Amino acid sequence: MSTAARPEPTLVGRGAELDDLDDLLSAVAGGAASTVLLEGESGVGKSALVGALRGGTRLLDLDLCVARADPADSRPLALLARAVLDRSAHAAPRTADPGPLGDELAALLVTLGDGHLAPPAPALVQRASALVAALVRHRGERHPWVLVLEDLHQADDASLQVLLRLAHDGAVPRTLVLATMRPVPYRPALADVVTAWTRAGARYLELRPLASRAAVQLAERLVGGSLGPALRGTVATTGGNPQLITDVVQTARATGALVEVGGIHDTPDPAWLPTLDAVVRGRLDYLPAGVRDLLADASVLGTSFVIADVAALAGDAVPDCWRTLRHAMAAGLVQARGDRLVFRHELVRGALYDGLDPADRRDLHARAARVLHRAGAPSHVVGVHRDRAR
Ligand SMILES: Nc1ncnc2c1ncn2[C@@H]1O[C@H](COP(=O)(O)OP(=O)(O)OP(=O)(O)O)[C@@H](O)[C@H]1O
Ligand SMILES: [Mg+2]
Structure with missing residues (x-):
């Protein structure tokens, strides 16, 4: 048979993950409930993987609702309100009508406003949160559905609170909740949600880079x-x-x-x-400035570097430096190899190095030469830094 007519597969190298998620879709279509926490470094393909499920949801006649956390939207409950009220986000509007609870919620959200002028009244937020929780929890009674919550790491606090509350009651009936998130920046409120959902039996799926x-x-x-x-x-x-x-x-x-x-x-x-x-x-703009700056300093030392050396280079105490570098590890930018850290993407190291101001870069090389000399590095390594300091 000619392969020319065969449609190109959409995703490369994600067969196992897609099989896994397809199984969950089938289970939900059969009445089960599942929660999946999909975590992975920036750009690793979380959204692409979620997008590839569209065909499966259509095939299995599941409703699909995709809501993305938007840091520019400061309204309380912005993420989950979008999920339960935005009818256009549903694949099957016939089963998505949120009914009178939805009408009450929509009215409440108008009263709450965008939170810019005055802090929202706690009682109103509480009522709106209860409505959102009920709408999410009972939505599956009408029809099994998939609720995709994209970029949970930047969700509003009130939505995270509702998710925390929902987790305490266990998986949402006849629903696949699929949340995507980056590991950095770390947010304690999100960590609490992840812990609660883990206790409620959620599956954690770490999306790894492509082989x-x-x-x-x-x-x-x-x-x-x-x-x-x-x-x-x-x-x-x-x-x-x-x-x-x-x-x-x-x-x-x-x-x-x-x-x-x-x-x-x-x-x-x-x-x-x-x-x-x-x-x-x-692509690194999302990193806290301290992490980006320390990685830029470390880029001078090469693809792999010793933590004590980068601390000396940056003029930081080793424990402080380690604390910062742990964010870079969580973000998937460096990985530990014994007492060394290694840049995971040489492209990123090179880009950070290239971005240093030339005078600062020379100064960093001069300091690197002194630090490495004191630490007993071979003379040719120290020599390379001395050359680049000129
Ligand atoms: N397995 C894949 N095969 C082909 N293209 C892919 C694959 N994974 C991701 N892509 C493409 O790479 C780019 C980044 O992917 P995507 O936006 O899904 O990453 P992400 O993990 O959601 O990133 P972010 O953390 O920024 O949300 C997109 O253009 C996407 O289409
Ligand atoms: Mg994404």
Whole structure:
């Protein structure tokens, strides 16, 4: 049979995760209840995975509601109100009408306003929260459904409170609740929700970066052919992060660096790489500034570095430095190897290094030479830093 007519699979390298989630969809269509907490580093493909479930929900005649937490929306209960009231968000509006409770909630939310002018009256928030909780908990009685809560790490506090309360009553009947979140920035209120849902039997799914073969496959799909050595090398620095792989290909294309010779796609001229570095730095905006700055200092030490050395370089006490670096570990940007930390994406390290002010970078190299010399590093390593300090 010709493969030309076969539709291209939407996702690369996520067969196991999709199978898992498809099983849960079938179970919910059969009347079961499930909660899944899908966590993974920025750009790893959480939304793409959730998006790939659409076909399955249609096939199984499940209602689907996708609500995304929006940090710009300061209304109390913004996330969950969107989930239970926005009829357009439902795949099957016939079963989604929230009824009189929904009408009461909508009216209350208007009274509550956006919270900018005055803090909302606690009694009103409490009533609205009770309504939202009831609407979520009883929605499945009309029809089994999938409630996707995207980017829970930036959900409003009142919605997190409701989720906490819902967890105490166990999984939501005839519902698959699927929440996506980044591990950083850490929020105690979210950690409480995750703990409560874990106790209520939620499944925790950590979405890992793509394996190197799948990473190349994704890049090949994006360029529409095989990769030449230079482009393959850049893709290898992405640590299997689909967003970074996409950034590499899109930036190569946008800068005109991507050329095709005999069906091989490559970027022989490296002049586009500083543009790519700037794009990658933009992907780190979500990190607390202290974490980003410390990683930028560490970038001077190379792909892997000793924690005590970066602490000395930054002029921090080791425990303080460690506390900051733990956020970078949670974000999936560095990983521990004994007493060293290793940048997971060389592309990110390079972008941070490239982003340092040249005078600051020279100063950091001079300090690195002193720190490493004192710590007994080999003279050729110290020499490299001295050279770069000039
Ligand atoms: N397995 C995959 N196959 C093909 N493309 C993918 C895959 N995973 C992600 N992508 C693409 O990579 C990009 C980033 O993915 P996505 O937005 O899903 O990441 P995310 O984990 O939701 O990120 P964020 O933390 O920013 O919400 C998107 O363009 C998406 O289409
Ligand atoms: Mg996402």
